[in-house]
Amino acid sequence: MRDVAAEAGLATETLYGHFSSKRRLLEAVIDIAVVGDTRPPAVADRPDIAATGGGTRAERTSSAAWLLAAMYRRTAALAKVIRQAAAGEDAIAEMLRATRERQRLDVARAIELLRGRVPTATERDGVWAITSPELYLLLVEESGWSPDQYEAWMAETLERVVPRA
Secondary structure, three states, rough: OOOHHHOOOHHHHHHHHHOHHHHHHHHHHHHHHHHOOOOOOOOHOHHHHHHHOOOOHHHHHHHHHHHHHHHOOOOHHHHHHHHHHOOOHHHHHHHHHHHHHHHHHHHHHHHHHHHHOOOOHHHHHHHHHHOOOOHHHHHHHHHHHHHHHHHHOOOOOOOHHHOOO
């Protein structure tokens, strides 16, 4: 927290006045990175999310792919740092576990928007794995794909993988 405060040009006490712990600070950073700004409404209430529930199936899957690519452009590096920090810090490991569970629930809601019904656990978990930040990092950082290539591939993949009615 001292290093963060110094980098921000703040007193450590000022930083603690806003964020009671490293975990709270990290949670705030993640929240801002996921949506790309600090404005309301919450992610689930934004028009980008609603777009995954309207239009043709191809339009909905393309919207979901765009949303994932945009989010991972902002959060991929942070996801790596959190995974690394979780190995040595219990509070961060718990935060990572909670984040992954929230992602599973978000995927279930997204599939429901795409499909019009609640997915099975197998459907949810398969799509959750495919849409994970780890896969984005593997393709973009390790394989050298551009974020646009990832987005196009994700749209095609979701079209094939998300079960039809």
